[in-house]
Structures are given as C-alpha cells and as structure tokens.
Amino acid sequence: MKGFKDFIMRGNVIDLAVGVVIGSAFTALVTAFVDNLIQPIINAAGGPQNLGLGFLLRDGNPATFVNIGAIISAIITFLITAAVVYFVFVMPMTKARIMARRRRGLPDEEEDAAPEDVVLLTEIRDLLAQRGQTGTTGVATERL
Known part of the structure; x- marks a missing residue:
C-alpha cells in the first residue's frame, strides 16, 4: 500500500491529473465554439440544403x-487545441528550462556527441588530407 501511496503522491501524477481535467474542460470549450459558431458558417457554404456542407450517397x-x-470542424478544433497547448504550455516550459539552464551556467542546448564511427571517419579524413598536403605517400590524394 505504501508503494501505491508514493506513486499517487508523486508530483508527476498529480500534474498529469490536473492536465487531463484542464484539457477536458478546454476541449469542451473549443468544441462548443466550433460546433456553434464555425460549423454553421461552414454549413452555410454548403448551399441552401438543410444538411450542411456535404453530399448524399443515396x-x-x-x-x-x-x-x-x-x-472541417474537427480539423479546426484540433488546430485551435494544438495552438493553445503549444503557446500556453510548451513554449513557456521551454523558456523556463532554458532560463534554468542559464542560471546553472549550462549552455542552452545540450550538444549531442557525434557517434563513434563519425568521429573515427572524421579523423581518417583529416589524416588523409594531412598526408596529401605533406606529400609523404608520394601519391596525390583527393580531398574528401
């Protein structure tokens, strides 16, 4: 039971639960906006029929x-939701991480180390280029 309590009391789980609740409420808001404002405008573009923008198969x-x-309404709902998530959650969190890294004296972005084979090939290329310039092999080498 203690392990379950520790899991539930973890900050990530509580943050996730808050995010789900806020996301659900926001989705309902965006859906109401699109269904009651955007959808009638789209349906009006469909012509005088009462069914809206679309066609009957039979x-x-x-x-x-x-x-x-x-x-179209679902696409608009998705785009509005994605834009709000990006501008309200992702962008501020990214800025906060960058600011925290700067306060600790770390670079803004961690540079990924080159794979070992790329480093080895770079060293070989540099050695070949150096030999080509010094003329130790007696054979002209192309610059890679």
Whole structure:
C-alpha cells in the first residue's frame, strides 16, 4: 500500500491529473465554439440544403450523408487545441528550462556527441588530407 501511496503522491501524477481535467474542460470549450459558431458558417457554404456542407450517397436517405463540414470542424478544433497547448504550455516550459539552464551556467542546448564511427571517419579524413598536403605517400590524394 505504501508503494501505491508514493506513486499517487508523486508530483508527476498529480500534474498529469490536473492536465487531463484542464484539457477536458478546454476541449469542451473549443468544441462548443466550433460546433456553434464555425460549423454553421461552414454549413452555410454548403448551399441552401438543410444538411450542411456535404453530399448524399443515396438521394432521399439522410443516413448516407457524408458530412464534410464536420470533418472541417474537427480539423479546426484540433488546430485551435494544438495552438493553445503549444503557446500556453510548451513554449513557456521551454523558456523556463532554458532560463534554468542559464542560471546553472549550462549552455542552452545540450550538444549531442557525434557517434563513434563519425568521429573515427572524421579523423581518417583529416589524416588523409594531412598526408596529401605533406606529400609523404608520394601519391596525390583527393580531398574528401
């Protein structure tokens, strides 16, 4: 039971739970905005029919209506949600990490070390270039 309590009381789990709740509420807000404001505008572009932007696969059967307006609305909902997540959560967290690294005296971005084979090939290239300049091999070498 202690392990479960430690898991639940971890900061990451609580932050995740708060994020899920806020995300759900925000999704409901964006969905209401798109369904009640954007969707009617998209449906108006579909013409005078009462079904909205789309087409019927079989005339007279509304169950075969392909609702293109709903797809466009879903894309708009996704883009609005992604933009808000980026500008409200991702961008400030990135700036906070950069500022924390600067306060600790570390560079802004950690440079990835080159793979060992790339380092070895670079050394070989440099040695070949050096030999080509000094003429120790007696054979002209191309610069790689």
